[in-house]
Amino acid sequence: MDNQTTQTEQQVISPQERQEFDEFKRQKRVAEARLLIGKIELSLTQASCERAALRRALKDAEKLGIGGVCVLPYLVKPAHDYLGAASEVSVAALISPLGGTDTTDIKVRQIKRALRDGADVAEVTVNVPAVKEGSWGYVKREFKKLKSAAKKAQLRINLEAPLLTSQELSRLCALVCDCGITCVRTAGDFFGSGADEEDLKIIKVALKDRAAIKADGADAPGRIATLLELGATVIGSAAAIPVAQAILSAAEK
Numbered sequence: 538m539d540n541q542t543t544q545t546e547q548q549v550i551s552p553q554e555r556q557e558f559d560e561f562k563r564q565k566r567v568a569e570a571r572l573l574i575g576k577i578e579l580s581l582t583q584a585s586c587e588r589a590a591l592r593r594a595l596k597d598a599e600k601l602g603i604g605g606v607c608v609l610p611y612l613v614k615p616a617h618d619y620l621g622a623a624s625e626v627s628v629a630a631l632i633s634p635l636g637g638t639d640t641t642d643i644k645v646r647q648i649k650r651a652l653r654d655g656a657d658v659a660e661v662t663v664n665v666p667a668v669k670e671g672s673w674g675y676v677k678r679e680f681k682k683l684k685s686a687a688k689k690a691q692l693r694i695n696l697e698a699p700l701l702t703s704q705e706l707s708r709l710c711a712l713v714c715d716c717g718i719t720c721v722r723t724a725g726d727f728f729g730s731g732a733d734e735e736d737l738k739i740i741k742v743a744l745k746d747r748a749a750i751k752a753d754g755a756d757a758p759g760r761i762a763t764l765l766e767l768g769a770t771v772i773g774s775a776a777a778i779p780v781a782q783a784i785l786s787a788a789e790k
Contacts, residue, residue, distance in 0.1 A: 563789065570788035571602050573761065576770065578605040578751065579777035580726065581612070582631050588615050594778065595619050598626055601781040607631055607660060607773060610651050617655025629658035629693065634725050636697065637662035641679045648686040659687045660722060662695040668705055673712065680716040693720040693751060698736040699728050706736065710743035722751040726775065732764055741768035758784050 550558075579598050581591060591612055598606060599620070605627035608616050613630045620626050630651035633639040639647075648659045661683055667675045684692050694713055698706055713721055723732045723740060732752035740750060752769035755761045756776045761784075764772055774780055 566788040567785070570784045573758075574602050574781045574784055575604040576765070576772055577603050577755075577761070577777045577781060578607055578627075578629065578771055578773045579603050580753065580773050580775045581606055581608050582634065582726065583775070584609075586612065588612070591615060592619055595626065597778045599624065601778065601785065603777055603781055604771070605629055605658070607658075609634070610647055610654075613651050613656045614654035622655075627657040628655060629660045630654075630656040631695070631725065632659060632661045634662055634695070634727055636665040636700070636728075637695070638664060638666060641682055644679070645682055645686040648683060648692075652687070652690050656690070658691045658693055658720075659683070660693040660695055662697060662725065663709065665697050665700050668701060668709060673708070676709070677712055677716065680712065680718060684716060684718060691720055692718055693722055694718055695722040695725055696740070697728055698724045698733065698740065700724075703739050706739050707743040710740055710748075714744060714747040718748060720749045720751065720771075722773065723753055723769075726753060732769070734763070734767060737764065737767045737769065755780065758787070 579594060581594060591608070595606060595616060603626060606616060607629040608631065610630050610632060613628060616628045620628065632647045632651065633644055644661055648661065651659055664676060664679060696706065696709060701709065710721065721740065723737055732754045737752055744750070749770040750768055751771040751773050752764040753773035755764055755772045755774045758780060761772050761780065
C-alpha cells in the first residue's frame, strides 16, 4: 500500500511543473518554426515592385526571420543598403529572367554589377532556347563564364523546368554539376508552375546531391513541408511574409 501511494505521488505533476513543461514545448515549437522560416526566400521580382514596397517587405522579413529576398538587379542596392551588411537576410539578384535570352556578356556584366551592389547570390536563368536546340557547348561555356564572374559568391542557375523535357532537365542538371555550380532554382514565376513535384524529383535525382535546390511557389506551410521532403533546401515564395506569419502563429498556440 505504501509503495502504491509513493508511486501515485511521484506521478502527480504540480500546476507549476505543467506550466513550465507547456512553456518548454512552446519554445521548442517556436525554435523549429524559426528554423523553417529561415529556409524561405521572399520573391520580389514583379516588375511593379518599387522601393517603398521593398522597404516595407524587408522590414517584415527581418522581423520574421525570413532567410533571404530575391529581387531584380535594379533593387539590389536599395535592398542591401536597407538591410545593412550585418543582416542575416541574404539578397539574391535575379538576372535575365525571361528565358535567359540575354547574351553571355550581358549576364556577366549584370552579375558583376549585382555583386558590387551588395548581392550575396547571383541567380541567372539558363538560356532556354540554347537548351531546346541542343546547343550544349554554348550552355557549358556560358556556365563557366558565369561561375568565373560570380567568384566566391553563390551562383544559382534558374532552370525554368516547365519549359523543358525531362531529358533536357536531366542533362542540364548534370552540366550544372560538371561546371561546379552548387545551386539551382526549379523555375521562376514567369512561365507556369515554380515547383512542379515531378520536375523536382527529376532535378533531385539528376543532381545526385551535388547541388542545392531552391523550389518556388509555396503559398502555405504545408506546401513548404512537401517541397522540403522532395529535396528542396530553399523555398522561394511571393507569399513568404503571410506564410511565415502563419507558421509562427501555429507554433505559438
